[in-house]
Amino acid sequence: MRYILLSIVLFLGLSLTYGIVVNSIVATVGQYAITKQDVERMRDFIKESNPQSKTNDLNSALKELLLSYSIITYVENNSNKIIYRQREMDNYLNTLTNNPNDSSSKSRLKLYNDYPEEFLLQIKKMQMIRSILFYDEFLKEKVESQVDTNEMLEYYKKNKQYFLEPPKVDIIFISTPQPNNFTLDQMEELEKNLTSIANYLKKSDDVTNVMNKYQKIIPFSPLSGRTGLRQAYELYNEGYPEEILMLSLSTEPLPAGKDRTIRIKNGVVVGPELIKFRSNGQMNYVIFKLISRQLKQQMPFEKSIPFIENLLKEKRTSEVIQQALVEKINRGEITINIVDKSYIGAYDEFLRR
Incomplete structure (x- = not known):
C-alpha cells in the first residue's frame, strides 16, 4: 500500500511539473458529473448538428447538458410513476444503423459516429420527455395546445433565409x-459512339431519339435518360449517383483537364467520362447534360407551416419541461452544483429561461 501511495504522489507531482491537463468537473446534476470536456464536445456537437444555430457557445x-441531466435525474427519481424503457434506445439505434443508405439517416449516422455520447444523450432526453408528458397530463396539455398562425408567420418573416425549397434539377444522364x-x-x-452521343446532345435535348439509335449496340443503364425537373434528393433515393447529382448542383468552376476548368450551367455537356461510382464501386462511362435547375428558391409561408409548427412545438416543449424542472430544482428535488464558478452566469440563465 505504501508503494501505491508513493506512486500516486509521484504521479501528482509529475502532473503539476509537466502541466498535464485534468478534465475538471464543471457541474454536477444529482449523481451525474459534467466535465469541461463534456461541455466542449456538446458545443461542437451543437455546431455540427445545427450550423445555423446561434446558441453554440x-x-x-452547459445549459443543454444541465437540461438533459435534470430530465434524466427527474425520471430516475420517479421511476415508479414515469416509465422509460432502455429498449426504446436499442430500437432507435437498430433502425439507424441498419439503414445506412437512407438519406434521412445518413446525417444522423454521421453525428452518431462523430459524437456518440452527445447524440445518445439527446435521443434519451427526447424519449424521456415523451415519458414525462405521458405521465403528466397538465404538462402535456400545455405542450399540445395549438400554435397561433400569427406566431408562425412572425417566425417565418424573421427566418425566411432558412426556408428554401429543396434544390431541383433537370438533367440528361447516360x-x-x-x-x-x-x-x-x-x-x-x-x-x-459515346462521343457521337455527347456531340449530339450539345445541339439537342432529345435524348430518347439518340438512345434509340444506339440501344442495340450500347447497354445503357436503366436510369439513363432525362429526369425532368425534380428534387435532387428524390433522384438520389431512386439510385442516381451522388457524383452526378453533386455535379448538377455545382456552381463553382471545376477542373477539366490540364490548366482548364468548366462551370456547370444550363446546356453544358460533360463526357463521355469514365467514372467509378462510390455507391457500388463500378466503373461506368457517363455523359451528363444540365437542362435546368432551381437553387435557393424561397419556400412560401403556406408550405413552411408544417415545419414551423413542429419547430415551435419543440421549442414550447423544451420551455415547458425546463420550467417544470426549474421549479423542482428550486424546491430541492433536483440538486445542481456549479463547481466551476465561471459558469454561474450560464446557470442563472438556465434557471431564468
Missing part, C-alpha cells in the same frame, strides 16, 4: 458499364 452547451472483355477495337468503337 460553451455557456449554451451511363453504360465499362466492358471487361472488349478488344481494343471494340473499346475504341464504344468510345467513338
